[in-house]
Amino acid sequence: MTKVLNVPLGSQHVALLEPVSFKLTTKNERVVEVTADVGYVHRGIEKACETKFKFKQIPFVVSRVCGLCSITHATTSTLAIEKLLNLEVPKKAKYLRILALELDRIHSHMLCLAHTAENAGYEALFMRILRDREHVMELQEILTGNRVHFDYVCIGGVNRDFDNDLNSTFEKYLKIFENFTTEIKELFLNNWSLSLKYKGVGAISADRALEQSLAGPLIRACGLKIDVRSEFDFLPYSELDFNIITSDGGDVYGRNMVRLDEIFESIRLIRAVINNLPEGDIQTKVKGNPDGEAIVRLEAPRGELFYYIKGSKKPNLDRVRIKTPTFTNIPSMIDMLKNQEYANVPAIIASFDPCLSCTAK
Amino acid sequence: MVKIELQKDNILNELAKFYDYKRHGFMTVNGVDLGDKMEIQWIFYDYSEKNSTIVYFCLFDYEDEIPSVVSIVTPAWIAEAEVVDMFGVNIKGVNRGFFLEDDSIKMPLRKIS
Numbered sequence: 001m002t003k004v005l006n007v008p009l010g011s012q013h014v015a016l017l018e019p020v021s022f023k024l025t026t027k028n029e030r031v032v033e034v035t036a037d038v039g040y041v042h043r044g045i046e047k048a049c050e051t052k053f054k055f056k057q058i059p060f061v062v063s064r065v066c067g068l069c070s071i072t073h074a075t076t077s078t079l080a081i082e083k084l085l086n087l088e089v090p091k092k093a094k095y096l097r098i099l100a101l102e103l104d105r106i107h108s109h110m111l112c113l114a115h116t117a118e119n120a121g122y123e124a125l126f127m128r129i130l131r132d133r134e135h136v137m138e139l140q141e142i143l144t145g146n147r148v149h150f151d152y153v154c155i156g157g158v159n160r161d162f163d164n165d166l167n168s169t170f171e172k173y174l175k176i177f178e179n180f181t182t183e184i185k186e187l188f189l190n191n192w193s194l195s196l197k198y199k200g201v202g203a204i205s206a207d208r209a210l211e212q213s214l215a216g217p218l219i220r221a222c223g224l225k226i227d228v229r230s231e232f233d234f235l236p237y238s239e240l241d242f243n244i245i246t247s248d249g250g251d252v253y254g255r256n257m258v259r260l261d262e263i264f265e266s267i268r269l270i271r272a273v274i275n276n277l278p279e280g281d282i283q284t285k286v287k288g289n290p291d292g293e294a295i296v297r298l299e300a301p302r303g304e305l306f307y308y309i310k311g312s313k314k315p316n317l318d319r320v321r322i323k324t325p326t327f328t329n330i331p332s333m334i335d336m337l338k339n340q341e342y343a344n345v346p347a348i349i350a351s352f353d354p355c356l357s358c359t360a361k
Numbered sequence: 362m363v364k365i366e367l368q369k370d371n372i373l374n375e376l377a378k379f380y381d382y383k384r385h386g387f388m389t390v391n392g393v394d395l396g397d398k399m400e401i402q403w404i405f406y407d408y409s410e411k412n413s414t415i416v417y418f419c420l421f422d423y424e425d426e427i428p429s430v431v432s433i434v435t436p437a438w439i440a441e442a443e444v445v446d447m448f449g450v451n452i453k454g455v456n457r458g459f460f461l462e463d464d465s466i467k468m469p470l471r472k473i474s
Binding site for chain 2: 210233293331332
């Protein structure tokens with residue numbers, strides 16, 4: 001006999017890091033229908049950017065969209081405004097922006113992996129990953145002066161220079177990151193209940209991923225080499241021999257593997273930045289007001305972050321549009337939950353690494 | 362950024378001719394309130410080209426019915442739902458309330474004097 005149950009998941013739930021509500025209809029514990037409500041943390045940031053703040057303040061406002069990828073929001077909006085101002089930023093500032101972005105990617109991926117461990121019942125591993133993630137935040141504080149909302153990137157460059165005396169400190173921490181990521185990867189490669197049982201769970205084919213325009217580690221886990229860092233020259237990733245990390249299977253397991261390998265790639269990029277850091281200024285002077293339309297995309301830890309900015313030679317902007325990776329991936333998440341075992345739903349959601357602060361903004 | 366203007370009655374035909382999900386990434390549907398009209402944009406990029414951004418746009422009166430492109434661009438429904446909530450525009454088949462609750466401020470991003 002078929003048993004139909006309507007199961008609410010969220011808006012507050014132990015398996016969810018942020019407020020989102022799913023209504024799942026299950027037949028014999030298999031999900032057959034899903035509806036979602038994602039608007040719990042709408043804060044009107046786009047409206048605030050258009051009405052309350054001048055363009056020079058926008059990077060500091062939008063960095064409050066998200067506590068995890070704050071630096072990516074600030075950098076993307078800054079790049080769009082700089083495009084409208086025809087501003088050439090010193091090369092050293094561009095390198096330092098990459099440094100901050102890659103540190104951000106490491107700590108975001110670590111939080112996702114910790115959350116995956118927690119969902120699988122590995123509380124101690126969750127704590128262990130968060131303990132190690134603390135080192136990343138220490139480095140972010142050394143670089144930017146803050147742990148979460150950095151306000152490091154500004155229009156024209158960055159706000160704080162990199163002292164060459166910090167090289168040894170960075171190298172000490174990077175070695176620690178390498179060691180703990182190697183350990184964690186070993187666990188994710190070999191442990192059944194943490195990782196291997198999710199092979200084939202929440203899988204999406206490469207074709208379907210393209211049809212859904214998936215972003216970030218999700219699409220790269222389908223074996224597709226799509227990463228905004230390789231597409232645009234706003235930041236000099238090509239000078240650092242950036243590699244796109246992919247996996248195959250398109251499942252929960254594959255997504256975690258992409259994130260683990262991207263931590264290694266970010267460590268490599270940080271070393272390359274420090275070893276090749278150009279000399280010179282870190283800021284250029286801002287003149288005039290933004291005029292015209294600009295679109296900038298940047299690879300946030302969760303995928304493509306998009307900013308559309310329109311100005312008309314006034315200190316206030318006419319339009320600021322933010323599209324975040326989770327916003328892109330939600331249609332696919334809802335689609336993917338259908339026909340899955342109810343017990344796998346938290347793991348699938350965690351593998352999307354959803355950020356509702358970003359989505360609702 | 363390449364901007365291509367569409368006519369109101371030809372949006373779906375033009376987008377269907379252009380969009381191939383294996384070649385183009387869909388970024389979003391964007392609304393811009395011009396003060397007396399709405400500019401609706403459908404934004405894409407080309408996987409095979411660097412620095413590519415393709416913006417199709419069309420100007421609408423506030424009360425116009427805007428066609429939904431979901432039949433051509435599958436994941437566009439969420440962006441359409443956001444534009445409907447934020448600008449109070451009428452996109453065919455899209456209901457209000459995915460982002461904003463019933464008692465929220467209506468069309469918060471509309472420039473109303």
